[in-house]
Amino acid sequence: xxxxxxxxxxxxxxxxGAMGPDPDRLQPLFGAGGDLLxxxxxxPYLPIAPPIVEALRDRAATPWYGYEQRSExxxxxxxxxxxxxHGWGGDGLVASxxxxxxxxxxxxxxxxxxxxxxxxxxxxxxxxxxxxxxxAGRRVVKNPLVLDGDxxxxxxxxxxxxxxxxxxxALILCNPHNPVGRSWTRDELRAVAEVCAAxxxxxxxxxxxxxxxLPGHAFTPFAEVAxxxxxxxxxxxxxxFGLAGVCDSLLVTSDSSVVDDYRAMSxxxxxxxxxxxxxxxxxxxYTRGGPWVDxxxxxxxxxxxxxxxxxxxxxxxxxxxxxxxxxxxxxGLGLEVPEIVDWLGTKARVAMSPGHWFGREGAGFARMTxxxxxxxxxxxxxxxxxxxx
Ligand SMILES: Cc1ncc(COP(=O)(O)O)c(C=O)c1O
Numbered sequence: 375x376x377x378x379x380x381x382x383x384x385x386x387x388x389x390x391g392a393m394g395p396d397p398d399r400l401q402p403l404f405g406a407g408g409d410l411l412x413x414x415x416x417x418p419y420l421p422i423a424p425p426i427v428e429a430l431r432d433r434a435a436t437p438w439y440g441y442e443q444r445s446e447x448x449x450x451x452x453x454x455x456x457x458x459x460h461g462w463g464g465d466g467l468v469a470s471x472x473x474x475x476x477x478x479x480x481x482x483x484x485x486x487x488x489x490x491x492x493x494x495x496x497x498x499x500x501x502x503x504x505x506x507x508x509x510a511g512r513r514v515v516k517n518p519l520v521l522d523g524d525x526x527x528x529x530x531x532x533x534x535x536x537x538x539x540x541x542x543x544a545l546i547l548c549n550p551h552n553p554v555g556r557s558w559t560r561d562e563l564r565a566v567a568e569v570c571a572a573x574x575x576x577x578x579x580x581x582x583x584x585x586x587x588l589p590g591h592a593f594t595p596f597a598e599v600a601x602x603x604x605x606x607x608x609x610x611x612x613x614x615f616g617l618a619g620v621c622d623s624l625l626v627t628s629d630s631s632v633v634d635d636y637r638a639m640s641x642x643x644x645x646x647x648x649x650x651x652x653x654x655x656x657x658x659x660y661t662r663g664g665p666w667v668d669x670x671x672x673x674x675x676x677x678x679x680x681x682x683x684x685x686x687x688x689x690x691x692x693x694x695x696x697x698x699x700x701x702x703x704x705x706g707l708g709l710e711v712p713e714i715v716d717w718l719g720t721k722a723r724v725a726m727s728p729g730h731w732f733g734r735e736g737a738g739f740a741r742m743t744x745x746x747x748x749x750x751x752x753x754x755x756x757x758x759x760x761x762x763x
Contacts, residue, residue: 404719411754414727416552416699418616418745420673423666426615429658430651442650444471451660452609452624458664459585462595468633469624471646475582475608476502478625478636479546481645482606483510485635486576492542496528497733500552500580504733507546515542518735519554524692524703526554530565537573544576549596550583550696553732553741557591557696564599577605582623585614587696588671603629606636611659614667616745621652621659670745674698677744677751684755686762698745702726705738707762714740722761724754 400410412419421427449469457463472478483506487493492515493507499519507514517533519526536542547566550557558566570577579596587593596607610623625636640646674694681700682691688706709717715728718740729736742754 400725404725405716410719410723410725411750411757412725413743413746413750413754414725414741416613416697416741416743417618418670418698419743419750420616420670420745420747422616423659423663425662425666426617426655426658429654429662430620433651433654439650442648442653444648444653445657448653448657448660451657455585455660455664456595456609460587460593460595462598464597464626467597467626467628468630469609469626470633470636470640472608472623472625472636472640473645475580475610475612475623476506477645478606478608478623479503479506479578479580480510481636481639482576482578482625482632483507483512483544485632485639487512487543490541491544492536492539494533494536494542494545494575495733496545496548496551498553498729498736498739499546499548499732501727501731503546503548503580512544513541515539516733516735517545518733519551519556524690526551526556526692528558528562528566530562530569533566533569537569537575542573542575544578545570547577547579547596548583549579549581550587550593552583552697553699553727553729553736553739554701555692555694555697555699557587557593560594560599563594563596567596567599567601567605571601571604574604579605579607581607581609582613583697584609585667586671586674586698588675588694591695593696597626597628600628603631605629606632611656611663615655615659615663617655617659620649620655622646622649622656670698673748674744677746677748680748680751681742681744681755684752684759686759688762689758692739694744698743700742700744701729702740702742703738704729704740711737714738717761722758724757 453464489511492513494515494517495503497518515536517536520529584593606627611621612618678694690703692701726740726742729739
């Protein structure tokens, strides 16, 4: 069996021997022997945009790594980017820096809910949300997505029922949605905003996948449908540009009380210390990363189309509107949840995230990262087809 670094070159190639992120975690998680195709972490398994690499090299070559002010240029670069990509210029909004999306969610739960309060999750949904809610001593209230044919939608009636409970104080919205790949429409988001505003439910809109909206679909910022207050949206370059190990993120809102409270907490806990490499990467990403992202999105579309064409009929591929995450319906294999994990690792030898990691509503599905060289997808199709045959 070829090692991944020996797969034929494609437009995006990895250095020889590269195994993608976290090779040491593959074995314990997926159990199988070596030679697993790693398609499970939500980040590009690709060399990142050359202008960012250049900016980091230049910064490293300046031998001074002390305190550095965050220039106004960074916020301007972010808003110029969102204006150009999404027609969203941020008028009337304030952006605060946060070390990570998870930090912002944790902080907002502390600031806008009380212990024991309910926090709504639309499962299957990103794995970190539940532990953030639980470790804050809040309750997870599920408002699962509904699968209509092969397309997911929000259960707005169920949402109304959930918010009718006065102890339900917040909703964590994933826009676009990891793992099911929906780019929520303006009407869907407006309905969520109205229901939550009417019931004083704070909306935490995790929009970290915004820039990964595929051609033919549009990203609608929650800000554009949100009421005056009672919400915050989370943004940043980490997913789009593969910078989770370097960059910080942004908390955006029109609600001055949220900004004031978040900044007070941030200074109380000393949450932000500028990191010189983060500053360099952030600016390079938003000012010079556009062409790379366009190529990435085209690659993701090709990889998704290849899966739809190439996988055996037992596996259905959910339509993809945004994110670089394929959501595969494995229920046609007729396997129980523990069998699916074993099947993926030992039979197909493809490390995908089993759907139940995202909540029990994801059972029978698996998430595959599509921001990978095209050869990897061809290899995944071959391995899965052989396992089924
Ligand atoms: C929807 C979503 N939010 C947040 C994150 C992680 O953000 P952070 O590492 O900044 O907490 C991810 C990572 O995959 C994600 O998919």
